[in-house]
Amino acid sequence: MAKQKILIEDVARVAGVSKSTVDRVLNARPGVRANTVERVNAALVSLGYAPNALARRIAPSSGRVDILLPGNENLFFDDLVARFAEEESRHDLDMRLVRMNAFDAPSLAAALNGVSEQSRAVITVALDTPEVRDAIDRLEARGTRVITLVSDVPQARRSAYIGFDNFAAGRTAGALMAQFAAQKTGTVAVLVGHLSLRDHLDRRSGFEQVIDERCPDLRLIQAGACRDLPDLAQTLVADLVAETPDLVGLYVAGAGNRGVVAALAKAAPPGLAVIGHELTEVTRAALLAGRYHAVIVQDTREIARRALEAVLRPETEEGPGPDGLLAIQIVIKENLPPAHF
Amino acid sequence: MAKQKILIEDVARVAGVSKSTVDRVLNARPGVRANTVERVNAALVSLGYAPNALARRIAPSSGRVDILLPGNENLFFDDLVARFAEEESRHDLDMRLVRMNAFDAPSLAAALNGVSEQSRAVITVALDTPEVRDAIDRLEARGTRVITLVSDVPQARRSAYIGFDNFAAGRTAGALMAQFAAQKTGTVAVLVGHLSLRDHLDRRSGFEQVIDERCPDLRLIQAGACRDLPDLAQTLVADLVAETPDLVGLYVAGAGNRGVVAALAKAAPPGLAVIGHELTEVTRAALLAGRYHAVIVQDTREIARRALEAVLRPETEEGPGPDGLLAIQIVIKENLPPAHF
């Protein structure tokens, strides 16, 4: 019953080479004759070798990894940073984490182009603009693996994207909104963060699609882009509320929730349904206070873990884990998980 | 910045003993003088030792583990079995999985009492009855670790419970139902599986609590206990629908979903909101078909993984993982994860 475990050693024996060579082929490392590569690959498939991820994580790794994350007062990324720090102790990677203005395309492109040759991989939240795409392709071309987080650049040759399907996440928000605002007539607004980020745009598109499909009695409007800045978000939402007497729903597709909550605390239509993204002190408090009604969440610990796994994993392999994209979690007041600290 | 990792070796040096002895203390194994135990414990806390779960999983384990799961046509447990099989290849444990009528208290108690002395641990879904409690206490007393899954027996001395908080899960279902049936008047029904299972009872209690709090216009009734049997569930739901013209919501707290779906296919009030538990072919199809509107889910892979971890983990330690109880996941049509196969 217990399926025979195939080890690198077995493959090596069958292929008539050493474990090291198999390892090289497995990880697409240079320095193996094409002929040998084929022999190893043949053995690999004929035996049905499957790597043991656990063993890989405990084995001494090495190399430098650069992590470039947005820096401006953003609780979600603060959390992500903490998760990376947690994972750091497990790997022996030389992790260099930098917070920067990753929402500015030229800055991000410059940062990417400046990454050391020593670097084995770069992990970042990618803006989907030409210069960033170019920088990513350049890195991959020279052998530095690029892993995108949360927001993807599908066109670029990045080795992996870690995050959930933002379009589906938007649809999820839309479906919840459709239920929350059922039998109502009025206006639903969407507030995004950045227009150069695929994730916010995709979320908005998915949201709109569902509302359009299912809620003929709702009018959908744009509340603008708050650039994830609480102050700007507060202004935008305050204006929105003032100008939209029949507002029944608000979807906050980006960050800046603190500002949204502040604006709503001053003036909010009774019965307004609010849906946001990511669990932070702010969204958590908003859920508990009944100000937000649902939050769409992706697990930051899982993001950090999979991102580092992707750094180690050979590019020949498939998606970033058990099931590819991350789960789209729906969190309401009732199933709020305990706080991290 | 990188916190110094404390290894067993470090603890051993400080305590003036060998790694083996530290390991014995760590895992509450016999054969260490009380005096020595204290010395090791002192070193343990003063250094702030934290075990490396990864290394533990790769290290050669051993011993026999009995797994007793309900057998009667239950897709959720079929899934769980598959996950245990997946995990089996990672550990070197001698896993003996038996499907049985775990919903019958005498049978379960007998099975528990019959577990081999060789067995290092027993993993099971516990009925909360006196004979089962007694059997569990007896096992723990003789040193066989008992881990309860999905449904707990808080009174018994089991080493760990792996699953989510069923009361909170029920509240979650209740909150969703409150939204779905917002502004409606009518009847909401609850269908449970077994009355001897804590999980179903707790879910029902949580559900009722929220409906009572938030929906003064809804009447709540019991649809009965289907013993997780699809046929019985079908009959109960058909009767329910026939006798309750103003039915607006149905909460299926147990299994037997196939029967529920069948009954609703024949006759269902328009706009009926249905909430069930666990992702299986049946609930998945029901969500896609718009028959069910939400499903409350706990991750089976996570259950299997944590249960086996609990087998290995010393009893001195805390909860069963990163965060204790499992996450209560809300799944709707829009965030349905890809099927396992």
Add this chain to the structure above:
DNA sequence: CTGTTAGCGCCTTCAT
């Protein structure tokens, strides 16, 4: 280009 060696952190024999 390829093989040998050593080691990650823990657990388990086996010996003492």
Add this chain to the structure above:
DNA sequence: ATGAAGGCGCTAACAG
């Protein structure tokens, strides 16, 4: 009651 030695599966230095 304790210690020493070996191995889990993989990766990475260092040789050849």
